[in-house]
Amino acid sequence: MSADEIRVMLVDDQELIRTGFKLVLLGEPGIDVIAEAADGAAALQRLDDLGPGGCDLVLMDVRMPGMNGIDATAEIVRRFPDVRVVVLTTFDLDEYATGAIQAGASGFLLKDARPTELIDAIRRVAAGDAAMAPSVTRRLLEQLRTGVGMELGATQAEAAPETDAALEALTERERDVLRLIAEGKNNAEISAELYLSESTVKTHVGRVLAKLELRDRVHAVIFAKQHGL
Numbered sequence: 001m002s003a004d005e006i007r008v009m010l011v012d013d014q015e016l017i018r019t020g021f022k023l024v025l026l027g028e029p030g031i032d033v034i035a036e037a038a039d040g041a042a043a044l045q046r047l048d049d050l051g052p053g054g055c056d057l058v059l060m061d062v063r064m065p066g067m068n069g070i071d072a073t074a075e076i077v078r079r080f081p082d083v084r085v086v087v088l089t090t091f092d093l094d095e096y097a098t099g100a101i102q103a104g105a106s107g108f109l110l111k112d113a114r115p116t117e118l119i120d121a122i123r124r125v126a127a128g129d130a131a132m133a134p135s136v137t138r139r140l141l142e143q144l145r146t147g148v149g150m151e152l153g154a155t156q157a158e159a160a161p162e163t164d165a166a167l168e169a170l171t172e173r174e175r176d177v178l179r180l181i182a183e184g185k186n187n188a189e190i191s192a193e194l195y196l197s198e199s200t201v202k203t204h205v206g207r208v209l210a211k212l213e214l215r216d217r218v219h220a221v222i223f224a225k226q227h228g229l
Helices: 015-026 040-050 069-079 094-103 115-126 134-146 154-158 160-168 172-182 187-194 198-212 217-226
Strands: 006-011 031-037 057-061 084-089 107-110
Touching: 006 015, 006 040, 006 115, 015 031, 015 115, 031 040, 031 115, 040 057, 040 069, 057 069, 057 115, 069 084, 069 094, 084 094, 084 115, 094 107, 094 217, 107 115, 160 198, 172 187, 172 198, 172 217, 187 198, 198 217
Parallel strands: 006 031, 006 057, 057 084, 084 107
Antiparallel strands: none
């Protein structure tokens, strides 16, 4: 296996669904399915067995017996911070998307997504970006605009002075980039609007996430909306 390959674990209680995803991904260069699990607890055990660096990304079902996908995602983020999680569900419901983001997922897709959308999401998330089903993104942004349905918990509210200080640490250009991320623009669109190269935009995005201690672009959007950008 190449060091550049994205190592993926499939987590779903239905073997047929895991097999379907595996068949799609096995035909894709640069992606390797290295493990499967039927529930959240088994997924955590497999990550323990694989050890540090053994898995890059987990495709996580939501509804499973035992430990569900939201709880498992929160544990993965806590115990394996280098592993990214993309949550997949049959149900296009706000509560699942909100729960997945609160838990630290870097992506949320519906299971009826086209194979090309799934593969694109895996590549984007593995590269440090985020991937959301368009319908979910639209609703979450609307919730953030209206202040409804997107609570990130008391810990962030308590940390407001620290986050405000971090926001002040951003350069003017980094604030511009954060504002455009919050509008849902990708690197190419930000590049065109700010007359910067895409590589420069990528550098700015990385600095914004690092300074604000945010996991990915999804959480950057939430942060920006909460701070009125």
